[in-house]
Amino acid sequence: MRSSLLMLRRATFIVAVLALTTVASAARAMDVQDLTSPGGIHAWLVEDHSMPLIAVAIGFHGASSLDPKGKEGLAEMVSGLLDEGAGDLDSRTFQQRLNDLAIDFGFDAGIDDFTGSMRTLSDRRDQAFDLLRLSLTAPRFDTEPVERVRGQLLARLADESSDPSSIADRVWWHTTFAEHPYGRQTSGTQTGLKAITPEDLRGFVSRRFARDNLIVGVVGDITAADLKPLLDRTFGGLPASATPADVGEAAPASPGAIIVVDQHVPQSLVLFGQNGVKRHDADFYAVFLMNHILGGGGFSSRLTQEVREKRGLAYSIDTDVVALDHVGLVQGMVGTKNASVAEAMSLIKQEWKRMRDSGPTEQELADAKLYITGSYALRFSNTTSIARSLVGVQLDDFPPDYFNKRNGYINAVTLDDVKRVAKQLLDPDKLTFVIVGQPEGVTATQPTPEGLF
């Protein structure tokens, strides 16, 4: 189903989590063909002729973290406009063609990476690839669609400005990363969105969309021989090189802060987190397993057991490992009635401390490994999700045999490894809490930042 811009993901927090899911899921013993076209375009292909469908995912390094100050939301706005007119096709014609050909088509500006995907019935393959070519090499940015999409983004921002999880997200990242670009949000600001010009949009495209910065994953009903010339036709027109960009390393600030945003809601939304590890850290898998046991693993996690199952304090409590290019985090979220916020926070700190002091049990670690390795095949249940994983693994700079090796990395983690990383990393006093609601028995340690939207 095509979703309107308003329905796109609401918050950077969610994006970060999704990015992680791609990382974590990119493990599967499958036949990845590592191709280079005659024109030098590189792609990973998984052939699957069981259905007449082809999914293509693409990625470029560099997205919203490169938004210039005062133009916050630039990458996001580009992502909403690439299918709104390109080449000789104006917005209406382009959209009508996607519609008539029943092509799923969409782009997404993340924090570190700009991604896109396209899925088509294979009988209209060449037309679909051609629309992808146009969108990347010749987006028009005509006035009508630019103003319409700007309006949609501003509307979403307005909506987010009263949504507890979006508010918590914005305040948490702002508090934690301050002046680093990670302190800003993919969805931008009112001021930023209003200031963006078509020249800015074209500037982003010309700086980022280049052959040396392009990552491609293709899945489905197409052979390597057929794909190679299509790669050249589709991507050969991109410029050779992207503009180098580096936003620099980020370090969480304000550890241990408690910030309350007053919002008249019956249930407070609590976002909490601390520093973690990056994707290529030698301890990544140990941290990943530790997080699963602490709060990542559905009904069996310690936090779910303590907060939901034993006490009925929440419908959901989850933690995630967030691995960005320039920082790693362990971050979690819980919603609980205002009267139980203090109790929930105390349980979170207690479990944080228990994991730090004693680590998991042998049984917990064994169970976590069984789930994480056993469930990985389930993540590859459709062509688009596989194509996105092909791109995600390349964006994270792993080789094609990652898919075969990933479960080995998980299984190689020992109980001592997890105990060691828990001891080194977890610190209940470093958890930064942002609470949106009217929590009882909670004292803020920092003032609420204003004007973030």
Added chain:
Amino acid sequence: MTLKSAIAGLLLTGLLAVAGWRGAEAVVFNPSTITLANGLQVVVIENHRAPVVTHMIWYKVGAADEVPGKTGIAHFHEHLMFKGTKTVPPGGFSEMVARLGGNENAFTTQDYTAFYQSVAVEHLDEMMRLEADRMQNLVLTDDVVLPERQVILEERRQRVDNDPGSQLSEMMRAALFLNHPYRMPTIGWQQEMEGLTTADAIAWHQKWYAPNNAIVVISGDVTMDQVRPLAEKYYGAIPAQPVPPRVRPDEPAQFAPRRVTMQDPRVELASWTRQYEAPSYHRGAKEHAYALEVLSEILGGGTSSRLYRSLLVDQKVATGAGSNYDGDNVDLSVFSLYASAQPGGGAAAVDAIEKAVDAEIAKLLNDGVTDDEVVRAKAILRAEAVKARDSLAGPARIVGTALATGNSVADVEAWPDRIGAVTVADVNAAAKAVFNINYSVTGILLPPSGG
């Protein structure tokens, strides 16, 4: 590893399947189905791309089957199905599924309650054993029921009471349906949820959770020949029992449109929604159901739809617009239209939206749809049927929904052909039948005055 080598084989298996593909027409999922002696229906949808399966059980009971004063019990009971049996401790079901590398969950609607697990195919046997066990041997005590009642209250706060848009939807539904239990929220009214008891849940289970009121749908790397003996062994051993008829009163004739306006300090973006009572595949003027699906695509199905073009591109009065219709209900369905205003817009902005939508409806009723629009909409819908196969759990969910609401496997398979048969005249007749303002509610969500 077994799993690893099995997965490596998926592409080969896929190659074999290609010969069986017959194009976008006629066959969607090609399911096979049997009914056990105790009345339990079993459906298998083969999908051999990967050595995994989704196992679902659908019970033909939902929130619309609750008795007055007990709203929320269908959904509460769904949560309690994870609280253990005579042989499985509370939470043990989920722990076992996780240890087998499976994902699982459950959901409740007005018409049905479903439970599912996705696992490597070699664990299907265990899933069926566990699922059959909790149909028959569920054990509920206050120790597990009472904390879970707090959980569903938190779920209500999270889903409904923290979000003014959801609160308005609840008010609209109660205003749209005058006599049918669809007027009550699936999650329940808070004060009634607070009073639900262990005895209520046990009574609910005894009343509805019987093999003759259930459908098992399995999609993935299995055949009916492999499933049948397992189904006989686990589900076949459970005796049938009388299941009461569903009490679903008719809607009365309606003489005035309803209007619900909610103004709330938490609202930053004003929006407008209209819902019409509409036929489903099974109730009301059901001959219009397929045409209404085509109509919804034309009117509000995407960025090329009439509402999007008119409200966003031409008149620039909205930042989002669309429509929604789904015939898969036991009783009446709802045809809805919605649009969101520009930021900062209030009552006047919503008024402009309403005028624009009403003008589109008037134009539709006067001039009808064009042949070109119908051809395009049908092509999109039929392509969706092909794409629906590109999923493990999706086909089981589509088939399960259909069967649990009264359609047959043959109906699911005939869907593309029935969509293909819809004519311009059908769409125009369906529009005239459904767009009767007296059978509608209009919901308006506004920021505070002056805000």
